[in-house]
Amino acid sequence: MRPLVDLVLVAAFLVLFVLTVRVEPRRWLAGVLLAGALWAATTAAGASPLVLPWVGATVLGLLFVGNGVRMVRPASRNKANAVALVLGLAMLAATVLAVVLLPSSPSAGASTSRGAVLGLVVLLLPGYPGLVLLSYALYCLAYLRRRARPEPAAIIALGSGLVNGTVPTLLANRLDATGKAWRDERALGHDPLVVPSGGQGDDEPMAEGVAMTAYLVAHGMPREALAIEDRSTTTEENLLLSREILRARGIDDTGHLRVVTSSYHVGRAALLTRRLDLDADVTGAPTAWYFLPSAFLREYLAALTLHPRINLAGLGVWIAGTAFFLAYAVPRG
Template identity: 45%
Template sequence: MVALVIGLVMLGLFTVMVVREPRRLANGVVLLIALCFSLVGLVHVDSDRILNLLASLIILLSPLLVLVLAGLLMANGVQMVRREGRRVANLLSFGLGLALLTPYVLFVVAVLGGIGWIAVTLASITLVISYIGFLLVAFLLYSFFYLCLPYRRGMGAIVVHGSGLIGARVPPLLASRLDRALAVYQREVAAGYRPLVITSGGKGSDEALAEADAMAAYLVDRGLPEQAILREDRSTTTRENLLFTRQLLAEHGIATRMLLVTSNFHALRTAILARRMGLDAEVVGSRTAFYYLPSAILREFVGILFEHRWAYLVACLVLAAMPPLLVLAVALIPGEQ
């Protein structure tokens, strides 16, 4: 019963946090904790036997589920390399799958070799992986929740973020973003608003023209009036997309409240970045091919970890140090020699 009360209190805290500022990963952490406590509380209220059975199943099935997840991630990594080429970003899912297998390999080595220090190392690695896994689940959970939030009507601009061209052609990933932006624009016009659409993206070394120009041409071909478009053709990163767009809006005297359109996997990280830059902006996501999602989501998650790398690194070091410190403390206790 106590767990259920804690879960409900945490859900209330989550609601307040989302109302005050929805563009925070901390919201996802609170939501995940709230759901865990609520689930345990509900199961406990129903029956102690069900709780014990659930715990037993988790203990028995967790290793198998981790191994299956590792296999799926490695298979997705191979598929990404085949479809998208041999780039470091496309190897993330394969690398994570390999990392998930590491504790089990160490465990087998420790059992077969009777090496105690490997068991301690395994405990440290498991704690760090569990912590990162918890953050990843919170990120996934809140990313889905954030995509379900409705945006406020009447923004000054709809900003479409570029994602790269193939020569001069708009590829499917970018086309999905543009289609979503066009649908939002049409709904805004139907409601009596007249936002500008800003196509944002510079020219890459392997591109025939600036993304902003190719994106604008795509939208005009599908019925968007030319006069409703502004081009931001200098940016090469999401941060530059936002920075140069803000400057462009200021130059044209347009209200700076904007709706950012990007791919679904990139929405939460873009929203967090917009908050950190002090922008009055909301984010909507477009659909992405399923095979592309695992690696793309991992890239976004790694990006968020990198942006707060020192805080997460300290947390990981503290967790990794706990098992050897515990062993050392036990060894120093009088009577334990």
């Protein structure tokens, strides 16, 4: 009977996912629903309901450790990397502790209860953020698979840091993707305005938007097709200040927009366009594999700040559910 219930849950979560992305694909809820379907599927297959929290916690712990080990290099020694290393090791230790202790819970001695309680620490500590990470990754993957609408009124290229005043590979990939999108639209008879967006950092000799414009012109895009945004310092400012430029040109309300960034950045950028009420499709440029883990971790942590109340409410529900489980489901000695 239990596997049948789990399969019904899988189907329900998937139906809700399809309905959600049809109405608005830029919602983290899509990833939550996919995570729910995956969780129900694992229990339907006979796995422990703790497998998914364990996996999520392990992956998140490894991401923190990977980011933290940078501190072994003198140039990267800072408090943030040290905290990441300690937090990652703690998450991995808690997860291992749960895996070791929880199998003893089916027997009915006093030690069983203590072992089960210690094992379930993973639910209150790394389990919840691990599941949230899984839901965010699933949301990002689902959104990345979505095909962008044709005929955007404008294309916004999001900037990233310059290296020694020049466009590095990461940013060049974004600009190459922008150029391709523009040429594809031109081939269809459309002429969208392109907005290279990025301000000047303290260690940069010029605004990113200026360097991005020079790169695009050098790679065959006419200068009249470009409108520089050179004041932004964050992704949100990229979008807001680019919208100001489009409004000044009478483009803001003439159709949807295309936003181009790196693949790891697509999910959060899409959440921001929805939050700012921008009708936009976000597409991703290729990113070197070795850059992805630390970059995605930063995006996940930044995305958490976009929904603080929802995440706090989710954590509260998680704690209450775990407390209920400990009170009524764990055998007492």
